[in-house]
Amino acid sequence: MQALEVTDLTVAYQEKPVLWDIDLDVPEGILMAIVGPNGAGKTTLIKSILGLITPAAGNVLIYGKSYAAQRHLVGYVPQRGSVDWDFPTSVLDVVLMGRYGALGWFKRPSAADRQLAYDALEKVGMVDYASRQISQLSGGQQQRTFLARALVQDAKLYFMDEPFQGVDATTERAIIEILQNLREQGKTVIAVHHDLQTVQEYFDWVTLLNVRRIASGPVAEAFTPEKLRQAYGGRIAFLKEEKAAGD
Amino acid sequence: MDLFLELFTDYTLRTVALGTAVLGIVSGALGTYAVLRRQSLLGDAMSHAALPGVVLAFIITGSREPLVLLIGAGIAGIIGTLFMLLITRYTRIREDSALGIILSVFFGFGLILLQVVERLGLPNRAGLNVFLFGQAATLLFRDVVLMAIISLLVISIVILFWKEFKLLSFDSDFGASIGFNMVWLDILLISLLVVAIVIGLQAVGVVLMSAMIVAPAAAARQWTDSLSIMMILSAIFGAISGISGAIISSTGAGLSTGPVVVLVISTIVLFSVLFATKRGVVWSWYSRLRRQRMLILESVLNNMLKLAEQHDDPTHPHALVVLEAMNHGQGGVKNTLSELIKRGWVVQIDPTHFSLTAAGIEEAETFLLQNN
Numbered sequence: 274m275q276a277l278e279v280t281d282l283t284v285a286y287q288e289k290p291v292l293w294d295i296d297l298d299v300p301e302g303i304l305m306a307i308v309g310p311n312g313a314g315k316t317t318l319i320k321s322i323l324g325l326i327t328p329a330a331g332n333v334l335i336y337g338k339s340y341a342a343q344r345h346l347v348g349y350v351p352q353r354g355s356v357d358w359d360f361p362t363s364v365l366d367v368v369l370m371g372r373y374g375a376l377g378w379f380k381r382p383s384a385a386d387r388q389l390a391y392d393a394l395e396k397v398g399m400v401d402y403a404s405r406q407i408s409q410l411s412g413g414q415q416q417r418t419f420l421a422r423a424l425v426q427d428a429k430l431y432f433m434d435e436p437f438q439g440v441d442a443t444t445e446r447a448i449i450e451i452l453q454n455l456r457e458q459g460k461t462v463i464a465v466h467h468d469l470q471t472v473q474e475y476f477d478w479v480t481l482l483n484v485r486r487i488a489s490g491p492v493a494e495a496f497t498p499e500k501l502r503q504a505y506g507g508r509i510a511f512l513k514e515e516k517a518a519g520d
Numbered sequence: 521m522d523l524f525l526e527l528f529t530d531y532t533l534r535t536v537a538l539g540t541a542v543l544g545i546v547s548g549a550l551g552t553y554a555v556l557r558r559q560s561l562l563g564d565a566m567s568h569a570a571l572p573g574v575v576l577a578f579i580i581t582g583s584r585e586p587l588v589l590l591i592g593a594g595i596a597g598i599i600g601t602l603f604m605l606l607i608t609r610y611t612r613i614r615e616d617s618a619l620g621i622i623l624s625v626f627f628g629f630g631l632i633l634l635q636v637v638e639r640l641g642l643p644n645r646a647g648l649n650v651f652l653f654g655q656a657a658t659l660l661f662r663d664v665v666l667m668a669i670i671s672l673l674v675i676s677i678v679i680l681f682w683k684e685f686k687l688l689s690f691d692s693d694f695g696a697s698i699g700f701n702m703v704w705l706d707i708l709l710i711s712l713l714v715v716a717i718v719i720g721l722q723a724v725g726v727v728l729m730s731a732m733i734v735a736p737a738a739a740a741r742q743w744t745d746s747l748s749i750m751m752i753l754s755a756i757f758g759a760i761s762g763i764s765g766a767i768i769s770s771t772g773a774g775l776s777t778g779p780v781v782v783l784v785i786s787t788i789v790l791f792s793v794l795f796a797t798k799r800g801v802v803w804s805w806y807s808r809l810r811r812q813r814m815l816i817l818e819s820v821l822n823n824m825l826k827l828a829e830q831h832d833d834p835t836h837p838h839a840l841v842v843l844e845a846m847n848h849g850q851g852g853v854k855n856t857l858s859e860l861i862k863r864g865w866v867v868q869i870d871p872t873h874f875s876l877t878a879a880g881i882e883e884a885e886t887f888l889l890q891n892n
Contacts, residue, residue, distance in 0.1 A: 349698075355691070356690055357690070367690070382683075
């Protein structure tokens with residue numbers, strides 16, 4: 274069964290199309306990058322799959338059913354910059370929010386939930402920071418906290434919006450290890466990614482996006498200079514040289 | 521002190537203080553969310569928008585029952601909020617401008633209605649002006665009971681939806697992705713804010729009620745990094761300013777309660793912003809100063825260690841002029857040395873020569889280790 278099937282997804286803001294007629298077929302157990310220039314609709318694609326934006330048209334299936342029916346199978350890491358990190362709360366508290374979905378309305382997190390949160394913090398190497406106020410975290414630590422929150426969701430399909438944005442090299446390596454670990458457990462990770470240099474190294478699949486879907490498939494097939502030029506227009510020159518040097 | 525005693529003996533004063541305490545608690549608690557969600561201006565717009573509701577309710581029913589007037593205020597506040605949402609949704613006007621428009625249009629309309637009531641000479645009209653700047657002394661015991669019941673309800677809802685409101689305030693997209701209806705929660709929280717504002721209108725007035733929403737929470741934020749403690753502190757600050765405002769304005773000087781309350785809460789805010797631990801301005805200055813002084817201490821200490829390395833004796837004495845030259849532009853080398861002597865890291869050999877002690881050498885070496 275496909276982890277994710279998107280058909281004819283179209284999103285428009287005030288008549289202007291942001292995503293046009295997107296089809297995606299994502300198998301289970303892969304790491305997929307969503308790549309494209311600024312304004313290509315990468316975040317919008319994730320948000321409309323998650324029902325945070327209402328699409329003008331199209332259909333989304335998660336393991337064969339609608340998102341509303343399958344949300345317990347889905348984990349989400351929003352862009353780090355989308356929240357106020359000066360909010361008065363602790364790292365543990367943020368991670369516990371990953372349990373809220375399973376808890377449902379009104380129920381408070383239990384000791385067992387707390388243990389799950391500590392386990393997730395252990396996995397991302399943040400257990401010593403559990404009681405730290407979130408405004409004292411570095412960018413990399415913020416990203417790890419968000420990742421831990423997604424891990425306690427215990428999902429099968431993860432959507433991550435720029436999980437490597439503004440993190441140091443050590444954190445980037447730690448995060449990619451965690452993602453590969455998820456894949457080994459048969460989980461699927463779809464991540465918005467902006468560093469073209471590391472796509473081949475980190476991911477199995479790639480979707481090139483620029484309002485339309487330019488290409489989607491295994492990296493070897495979809496991540497070609499020609500498709501990249503199509504997605505990025507003229508702005509890809511630097512990468513061509515890079516690739517030529519690499520080849 | 522006499523005033524404080526009267527709080528327990530004077531029936532009217534006790535009633536009034538109880539009322540303003542209740543309004544302080546509920547507006548302080550709800551204000552926590554308004555401040556954290558950057559909706560301070562929303563509170564201001566909604567309280568001003570309540571004025572025409574109060575006057576219209578009076579014109580229509582001819583009654584000055586607080587419950588009737590406050591229901592009118594609440595409805596007008598909600599209509600104002602809806603207009604604001606419609607304006608931002610269907611025009612290119614941004615939220616802050618939309619709020620400004622709502623605030624002034626509704627408030628202006630309310631003022632005109634007040635004049636209309638005056639012209640018409642409607643019976644019973646005296647005292648409507650109280651809603652402009654508030655007069656806590658007009659609170660009756662049954663008003664206070666009503667306020668307390670509504671407040672209890674509001675606070676219970678906040679506790680019941682604690683985790684959901686936290687999610688809404690911190691990361692509403694994530695909350696929606698895990699299945700919580702964020703639109704519905706947003707409407708609920710804004711409605712509670714309207715209720716909190718309406719409760720305070722009679723005592724504090726529409727013009728300054730927003731200060732009771734914003735100021736206690738802004739002050740509380742300075743003292744804590746925990747949402748629950750922030751809310752409790754904010755409620756306490758709200759209650760303190762409410763009670764003191766009521767007492768001062770009830771002394772017969774003819775002062776409106778609103779301005780007095782605002783002066784009290786502003787003092788609390790000023791004190792908090794300046795002197796709060798962690799976030800306070802003065803505290804930050806002090807800790808930066810201490811860090812700087814420590815750095816200069818370590819720098820002189822290290823220079824002495826480096827100089828000593830050129831001799832075989834680590835306690836070799838060094839001339840003041842040399843140390844001053846090495847710390848050029850930082851100034852205060854003499855003061856730094858006397859501080860180092862006080863700490864037992866340096867001893868003075870003669871008026872112009874200093875040398876490291878064993879403890880000083882150890883300190884300089886650990887500092888170097890930590891910083892390499």
